[in-house]
Amino acid sequence: MTVRPLHVLGSPVLREHAKPVKTVDDDVRQLVEDLFETMRAAKGVGLAANQIGVARRVAVVDVGDEDPPPLALINPMIVERSEEEETAEEGCLSIPDIFGDVERSARIVVEALDGSGKRFRVEAKGYKARAIQHEIDHLDGILFLDHLSAVKRNLLLSKWKKSRKGQKGYLKEVTPEPAGEL
Numbered sequence: 655m656t657v658r659p660l661h662v663l664g665s666p667v668l669r670e671h672a673k674p675v676k677t678v679d680d681d682v683r684q685l686v687e688d689l690f691e692t693m694r695a696a697k698g699v700g701l702a703a704n705q706i707g708v709a710r711r712v713a714v715v716d717v718g719d720e721d722p723p724p725l726a727l728i729n730p731m732i733v734e735r736s737e738e739e740e741t742a743e744e745g746c747l748s749i750p751d752i753f754g755d756v757e758r759s760a761r762i763v764v765e766a767l768d769g770s771g772k773r774f775r776v777e778a779k780g781y782k783a784r785a786i787q788h789e790i791d792h793l794d795g796i797l798f799l800d801h802l803s804a805v806k807r808n809l810l811l812s813k814w815k816k817s818r819k820g821q822k823g824y825l826k827e828v829t830p831e832p833a834g835e836l
């Protein structure tokens with residue numbers, strides 16, 4: 655397992671529509687392991703492959719509850735969502751120190767492949783449902799900022815640009831982050 659550098663806002667791969675996995679092979683299982691390792695090192699609760707520079711439809715989520723266990727999602731698809739939505743603050747490991755309130759479905763049902771290529775379904779509510787929606791967005795090249803009003807987004811973008819002053823490139827070696835970022 656390897657902790658990989660994170661791609662941050664500005665890296666083109668974050669805007670790519672990730673490609674479906676055709677076969678769940680050792681490469682894909684390695685990618686899942688690296689995602690878990692990198693997510694935990696960065697103290698995140700979820701991570702999508704785009705965020706470590708790989709445009710394939712693979713993501714992991716671990717919001718810390720025991721049942722069901724941490725999720726590896728390969729080719730995930732939301733097959734059901736509640737009409738009810740909830741608004742809560744989100745961050746993103748690819749946009750460090752920037753937070754905004756995002757409206758998401760309160761409950762979802764997701765279908766995906768597991769590490770052995772078997773299809774499974776999982777229902778999620780609340781924070782876990784939020785984390786899964788955030789990660790699937792990543793696989794479609796969507797960032798939480800895209801869900802905000804233009805005014806709010808521009809405000810956060812200028813804050814981001816200020817915080818980036820003097821930094822070159824769009825790779826960030828993983829150092830501990832505040833807990834709770836997606």
Ligand code: NI
Nearest residue numbers: 746747748836
């Ligand atoms: Ni994110």
